[in-house]
Amino acid sequence: QKEVEQNSGPLSVPEGAIASLNCTYSDRVSQSFFWYRQYSGKSPELIMSIYSNGDKEDGRFTAQLNKASQYVSLLIRDSQPSDSATYLCAVPGNYKLTFGKGTLLTVNP
Amino acid sequence: EPEVTQTPSHQVTQMGQEVILRCVPISNHLYFYWYRQILGQKVEFLVSFYNNEISEKSEIFDDQFSVERPDGSNFTLKIRSTKLEDSAMYFCASSGLAGYNTGELFFGEGSRLTVL
Secondary structure, rough: OOOOOOOOOOOEEEOOOOOOEEEEEEOOOOOOOEEEEEOOOOOOOOEEEEEOOOOEEEEEEEEEOOOOEEEEEEEEOOOOHHEEEEEEEEEEEOOEEEOOOEEEEEOOO | OOOOOEEOOOOEEEEOOOEEEEOOOOOOOOOOEEEEEEOOEEEEEEEEEEEOEEEEEEOOOOOOOOEOOOOOOOEEEOOOOOHHHHOOOEEEEEEEHHHHHHOEEOOOOEEEEEEO
């Protein structure tokens, strides 16, 4: 059973700061990881995917994967109030995605 | 932009009643999913569906639940005899082939089910 843990949070940062969100996973053979964003009362949407060790950058977002430590993170640079949401880490499984419980991020103006 | 649509957006029902939640996936997608999210909790997988049969289901998806693709566009989730603990937001999602591997699931806006 693939599990993802997101134990940090809620997280509050001032506008313009870097927000750091973390996720650990239990299955050593997991090859890919995804970050979803879920605004309050809305559905999840995919924002980042990462498949190999190291960093992947997309605009203000950087995903970092460390397979040896079974750890994946999401950095949001120059955080904006519009980034306030719950961020879900997800791993693929047998015909499904398994989500972590999410980290609530609040960016204060 | 193509989107997944769900109806109803909110349904209130009495315990023991049957409920059908409906979804229209993105038209060229092949995989369909139902997830649920109890208020304040995680997004939980219920079932995935491909080629007119269930590909995978979770422990939550017991005999009270069923899914169907009655025609070429709709994908439904039926709960036969609702319980209080079925109260949740139910999300339908769809993806292309092996979208669960690429993480590219497209979610509908959800159907909120309240069981009294």
